[in-house]
Amino acid sequence: MRRLLYSIAWIVVYLILVLAPLLVLLIGQERPGRELWREFSIALGFVGLSMMGLQFLLTSRFRPVVRPFGIDVVYHFHRQISIIAFLFILAHPIMLFAFNPRLLSLLNPFTAPLSAIFGLSALILLALVVFLSLGRLRINLKYEPWRITHGLFATGAVILAMLHVLEVGYYIDTPAKRALWIVLGVFWVGTLFYMRILKPILMVRRPYRVEEVRAERGNTHTVVFQPEGHNGMRFRPGQFAWLTVWASPFSIMEHPFSFSSSSLEKGKVALSIKELGDFTSRVKEITPGTRAYLDGPYGVFSIDYHPAPGYVFLAGGVGITPVMSMLRTLADRNDQRPVYLFYGSKDWEGTTFREDIEALKTRMNLTVFYVLEEPTEGWDGPVGYITPDLLAENLPQNRVELTYFICGPELMMQAVEDALDRLGIPPDQLTAERFNLV
Amino acid sequence: MRKTLANQLAIAIGIIILILAAIYALIQGT
Numbered sequence: 001m002r003r004l005l006y007s008i009a010w011i012v013v014y015l016i017l018v019l020a021p022l023l024v025l026l027i028g029q030e031r032p033g034r035e036l037w038r039e040f041s042i043a044l045g046f047v048g049l050s051m052m053g054l055q056f057l058l059t060s061r062f063r064p065v066v067r068p069f070g071i072d073v074v075y076h077f078h079r080q081i082s083i084i085a086f087l088f089i090l091a092h093p094i095m096l097f098a099f100n101p102r103l104l105s106l107l108n109p110f111t112a113p114l115s116a117i118f119g120l121s122a123l124i125l126l127a128l129v130v131f132l133s134l135g136r137l138r139i140n141l142k143y144e145p146w147r148i149t150h151g152l153f154a155t156g157a158v159i160l161a162m163l164h165v166l167e168v169g170y171y172i173d174t175p176a177k178r179a180l181w182i183v184l185g186v187f188w189v190g191t192l193f194y195m196r197i198l199k200p201i202l203m204v205r206r207p208y209r210v211e212e213v214r215a216e217r218g219n220t221h222t223v224v225f226q227p228e229g230h231n232g233m234r235f236r237p238g239q240f241a242w243l244t245v246w247a248s249p250f251s252i253m254e255h256p257f258s259f260s261s262s263s264l265e266k267g268k269v270a271l272s273i274k275e276l277g278d279f280t281s282r283v284k285e286i287t288p289g290t291r292a293y294l295d296g297p298y299g300v301f302s303i304d305y306h307p308a309p310g311y312v313f314l315a316g317g318v319g320i321t322p323v324m325s326m327l328r329t330l331a332d333r334n335d336q337r338p339v340y341l342f343y344g345s346k347d348w349e350g351t352t353f354r355e356d357i358e359a360l361k362t363r364m365n366l367t368v369f370y371v372l373e374e375p376t377e378g379w380d381g382p383v384g385y386i387t388p389d390l391l392a393e394n395l396p397q398n399r400v401e402l403t404y405f406i407c408g409p410e411l412m413m414q415a416v417e418d419a420l421d422r423l424g425i426p427p428d429q430l431t432a433e434r435f436n437l438v
Numbered sequence: 439m440r441k442t443l444a445n446q447l448a449i450a451i452g453i454i455i456l457i458l459a460a461i462y463a464l465i466q467g468t
Contacts, residue, residue, distance in 0.1 A: 011447075011451065014451065015451065015454065015455070015458075018455055019455070019458055022458070022459065022462045025462075025466070026462065026465065026466065033465075033466040033467050033468050034466075034467065034468065035467060035468060036463055036464065036467030036468065037463075037467070038467070039462070039463040039466045039467040040459065040460060040462075040463035040467065043459035043460075043462045043463050043466075044456075044459055047455050047458075047459050051455070072441070072444075073443060073444045073447070074444075075444075076441050076444030076445065076448075077444040077447055077448050079444075080444060080445050080448030080449070081448040081451065081452065084448060084449070084451075084452035084455075088455075088456070088459075432441075434441065
């Protein structure tokens with residue numbers, strides 16, 4: 001209930017911040033109004049700019065904002081709302097041109113005033129930001145260069161848009177309006193300062209040292225971190241953190257990974273990382289003693305946020321990592337509630353953590369179903385994918401009372417969500433973790 | 439599920455902002 005109230009409060013704050021320019025324009029209005037379409041177009045430009053400015057706050061992982069929603073919701077919201085904000089901003093010049101075609105001359109960079117050049121450049125940069133984010137995988141743009149260009153282009157776009165407003169000048173002619181833009185500007189720059197300067201300083205003061213890099217089955221490595229000169233972090237099983245290694249926290253070379261260790265382990269934390277891309281393929285090269293920085297914990301994919309009489313974990317591939325953390329924590333807590341694990345893997349050899357899972361069975365009330373895509377000869381377990389039939393046959397009678405955690409590749413998650421829906425599992429008893437935040 | 443929630447939240451907020459921007463234009467415009 002408290003989380004819901006905080007969520008609503010943040011939505012109201014968001015709306016107020018987005019609409020602040022329009023409120024000030026109405027309050028401090030001294031000039032006569034202009035044509036309806038022109039005012040509408042300008043209103044869309046202003047709210048679009050506010051929304052873009054607020055995007056920095058959404059991705060700053062500012063805890064009071066992240067906590068009530070969960071970081072996955074905040075990041076997906078950031079992605080979706082950016083498309084809407086871009087459409088508003090795009091509508092701004094289109095409506096002006098439609099209303100007054102003579103304004104099309106502003107598109108000529110040789111004759112256009114500075115205000116139009118700033119506005120157009122901001123729009124082009126924003127279009128690039130949106131295009132590169134939505135099409136990153138399709139055009140094979142790697143995460144690191146995308147992340148750098150994303151930050152630079154977005155900051156550039158907002159600065160250019162602010163310059164556009166200042167240069168047009170029509171809406172900054174009273175002290176109240178000037179004050180508004182100064183406050184908004186300070187707020188946006190403040191968010192950037194928090195993200196790029198203050199937070200890295202705090203991280204530098206809380207470093208970790210790599211204690212061990214352990215090879216696991218399925219091209220996965222577990223990296224164990226020991227806090228250096230501090231008590232480490234307390235996380236909930238199933239959560240994740242952003243890892244920076246071989247770089248300073250001031251660089252933005254950080255990657256999100258789930259904890260795989262028990263949350264009851266004192267000090268030490270472990271992340272398990274599967275070789276999937278540039279950075280993850282180099283994790284095995286990390287040597288013990290290397291300094292690292294962790295920003296976290298984040299996420300609400302945790303049994304601690306979803307009390308239930310029993311749990312069902314549905315994991316595919318590396319999706320087993322946060323599940324391992326929850327299983328290990330349940331065992332360490334001597335929790336004897338029934339737990340079912342449906343674990344889809346390519347083959348038996350590459351089934352990550354299978355020995356650890358077998359060992360956990362002796363310490364807790366755990367039932368495991370391995371599902372192999374490519375079984376070896378003699379395999380008598382389920383083959384292929386986690387299907388509705390497999391779930392229907394093996395879930396207990398009280399399955400609608402249990403809480404379900406799903407983590408794995410997108411297609412597997414979709415299929416499992418559909419299967420659970422067909423089995424009559426209420427949607428609010430499903431929690432899914434998607435690794436593709438960006 | 440949570441992705442859908444984020445999408446719906448973004449669309450709802452987008453619509454509210456669009457409506458309020460239109461109301462502003464109605465008040466301000468001639």
